[in-house]
Amino acid sequence: MTTRVYNFGAGPSMLPEAILKEAQEEFLDWQNLGVSVLEVGHRTPEFLALINHAEQTLRELLFIPQNYHVLFLGGVARTQFAMIPMNFLHPDEQAGYLVTGIWSHMALCEAQHLKKAYCITSDEQNGYKTIPNPKKWIIKENTSYVYYTPNETVNGIRFPYVPKTNGIPLIADMTSALLTEPIDIKQFGLIFAGAQKNIANAGLTIVIIRDDLLERMPIPHVPTMLSYKIQAEHHSLYATLPVFNCYLADKMFDWIKKQGGVEELYRINCQKAAKLYQYLDSTDFYTTDIDPEVRSIVNICFSLKNKNLENEFLRLAQLRGLYALKGHRLVGGIRASLYNAMPMAGVDSLIEFMSEFAKENSR
Numbered sequence: 001m002t003t004r005v006y007n008f009g010a011g012p013s014m015l016p017e018a019i020l021k022e023a024q025e026e027f028l029d030w031q032n033l034g035v036s037v038l039e040v041g042h043r044t045p046e047f048l049a050l051i052n053h054a055e056q057t058l059r060e061l062l063f064i065p066q067n068y069h070v071l072f073l074g075g076v077a078r079t080q081f082a083m084i085p086m087n088f089l090h091p092d093e094q095a096g097y098l099v100t101g102i103w104s105h106m107a108l109c110e111a112q113h114l115k116k117a118y119c120i121t122s123d124e125q126n127g128y129k130t131i132p133n134p135k136k137w138i139i140k141e142n143t144s145y146v147y148y149t150p151n152e153t154v155n156g157i158r159f160p161y162v163p164k165t166n167g168i169p170l171i172a173d174m175t176s177a178l179l180t181e182p183i184d185i186k187q188f189g190l191i192f193a194g195a196q197k198n199i200a201n202a203g204l205t206i207v208i209i210r211d212d213l214l215e216r217m218p219i220p221h222v223p224t225m226l227s228y229k230i231q232a233e234h235h236s237l238y239a240t241l242p243v244f245n246c247y248l249a250d251k252m253f254d255w256i257k258k259q260g261g262v263e264e265l266y267r268i269n270c271q272k273a274a275k276l277y278q279y280l281d282s283t284d285f286y287t288t289d290i291d292p293e294v295r296s297i298v299n300i301c302f303s304l305k306n307k308n309l310e311n312e313f314l315r316l317a318q319l320r321g322l323y324a325l326k327g328h329r330l331v332g333g334i335r336a337s338l339y340n341a342m343p344m345a346g347v348d349s350l351i352e353f354m355s356e357f358a359k360e361n362s363r
Contacts, residue, residue, distance in 0.1 A: 006346035009324030010153045010299060011176070011196040014341040019251045030247075042241045051236070054250035061253060061262055064185050064208060069232040071207040072249070074242045077175045077194030079226075080205065081110035084147065084171060084190070086222045087229075088213065089115040093144040096120040098137075098163060101128045101152025102330060103173060111147075120146065128155040130291035134163065145169045145189060151177040153197075154328040156290050156301030156335070162187050169213060178206070179256060180298050180340055181266040189213050195245055197298075198340045199252050204245035207231075256340065265340050272338045272347045273297040279351045285358035286334075303333035309361055310334070320353050322346075 007014040030037040031046055040047050055070045064070065073079075084107075089095055095115070097108040099122035111117035120139060121132040139146065146165045151158045153176045162184070163170065169189030178193040185191070190209045196202035207228070214229045224230055230238055259265055277295060280286050280302055288295075288302040304310055313334070317325050327333035336350060 003321065005318075005321040005323040006342065006349060007323045008336045008338075008342070008346070008350070010328070010335060010337040011194070012202050013197050013337055013339050015201075015248070015252070016255050016341045019248065019255055022251060023248065037247045038244050040243055042237060042243055047243060047246075050250050051241070051246055054246060054253055057250070057253040057257060058206075061179065061256055062183065062185055062208075067211050068185060069207075069209050069211060069214070071209065071228070071231050072236040072241055072246055073205045073207060073231060074203065074239070074245075075205060076202070077173065077192060077205045078106070078110075080173070080192045080207070081107045082114060083222075083226050083228065084145075085111040085115040085117060086226060087218050088144055088169075088216055089117075090144070090216075090219050091115075093142055094118060094140065096139050096143045096146045096168075098131075098146065098148035099124060100131050100157050100159070101149060101155040102328070103152055103154065103175075104147070104149040107147060107149070107173065128152065128157060129289055131157065131159060131294050139165065139168065143168055145171050147171045147173075149173040151180075151296050151298060153296075153299045153335075153337070154301075154331055156288070156296045156299050157294050158296040158298075160294060169210075176298055176337075176339075179262055179265070180269050182262050195249060197337075200245045200248035203242045204249060206249075259340075268344070269297050269338065269340070272342065272344055273300060275344075275347055276300050276336060276338070276351065279354065283355075283358060285362060286354065298338050300336045300338065301327060301331070301333060302335075303327075306361070313357055316357065317350075317353055320349070322350055322353055325350075 027036055058070060085095060095111055095117045097104060097117060097119055099105050099108055099119050108117055108119060121137045123130055123132055146168050148163055150172055171190045172188055174191050175194040176197045179198045190213060192205055192207045195204040209228055214232055280288050285305060286302050287305055304313060314326055325334050325336060327335040
């Protein structure tokens, strides 16, 4: 039997082994129905109970107020890049985007393809190594929302604060950050997150949206499946949900609760990241040029000073059971993603390997 490795992939990423074993045991017969959860209808009493439980647990974990809707939507998070401007921007309005990495840049480009949107700030010229000073941001008149990505997985950038928008609704792509650290939901108009980082397998996106935003009638009208209002009115059941993804998400929310909740996972995540950054800062064999004030705690991006050794590093790492350390194809380098399911033992194993590799190749 193959031994499970430490999966440092940025997504799809590592899931707790306990959850995978539960799913394996229930795969052929869920809740004594004699069928797999993969075969269960999304309107059956059993699935409705599951999705209601998942929503309630998520509300408890994140302290979601009652004036926010929780939507479980099929598809990838990137679909929201289009849904957001389509639902919230009228022809005479515009949206402002904080561009701090690849994903926020893509979101801005999609918005500009459909409606009026502009860049409030960007560090693209410097390769996304920091977050520009908020004092230099300019939010234009007639801005309907401000959009940002609290954690950029490709570049390893994290906002250590929530941007101030002077009352303008704030929208956040929390695909890689949701449930890794505490947040105050009331500071946001809309949050969305793809499931494949800290929630479930790829193919599900969770949206948390304040009810007053649903009253903005989109002009022109959007396709029914892309309407947040329609999805909220039908409690995410307008069309068939990805049932298995919701099933895993429900288990994951329970698992997070058992770990002590988001606060406890955040404490552990900070410890994991601090340990790896401390090692990186102590050696001249590896380098990371991200501003220390905005370093991600879940996507640690670095490189070898001798880039010719990179492929050998990745090859030997995988042989040691350290999987998916290759950086994003657009930036290269090395990336270790330390999401909630990554144990401290995985970080320790990575540092041990990095130290050995550095010694052997510094001679």
